[in-house]
Amino acid sequence: MTARIDKVITSGTFELDGGSWEVDNNVWVVGDDSECIVIDAGHEAAPILEAIGERALLAVVSTHAHNDHVNAAADVADAKRAPIWLHPDEAPLWQMTYPDRAPDGALAHGQIITVAGTDLQVLHTPGHAPGACCLYAPELGVVFSGDTLFNGGPGATGRSYSDYPTIVASISDKLLTLPSQTVVHTGHGDDTTIAAEAPHLQEWLDRGE
Incomplete structure (x- = not known):
């Protein structure tokens, strides 16, 4: 039995560089009836814990630390009683929210996270943030893209710790090379697919922000 994917939408504010924006976040719970992981626990713990239920939580995996x-x-x-895992390059952003607490484990490119007999591969995709990561589950035909790739293009850059050429390179090298039918489960908004986004790479490169 492969893992199933549950989606929880939470709402709150994103704050960076003195600005504040109201946002809805996609929180992903991946697992079976006995165990799971949470990808990007944002805003509200209660609905996330409700989705987990009585299952064992293996880890809270953070795609980045906004x-x-x-x-x-x-x-x-x-x-x-679960660990929090984050790429070490996210330390400056993490400390803005948790100045007195460190993550419990480090994500690394190529690392395999196994839950409910299903492997998720960590892809380091900097650009939106220096330690941004995506999680690719080939058996499920999905990639959890955080804020690296959305329905309609790359995640936002232009704020601290972000870089547009870097995010486009990450998408080109790490995501658009995945099978075209791969579903992209994003950090905000609607799903997309690799096939839907790949034709736009050249216009993203030409944008050169």
């Missing part, structure tokens, strides 16, 4: 993707991570992890 506050809207991690500000419920500690409450969820502590409630289920």
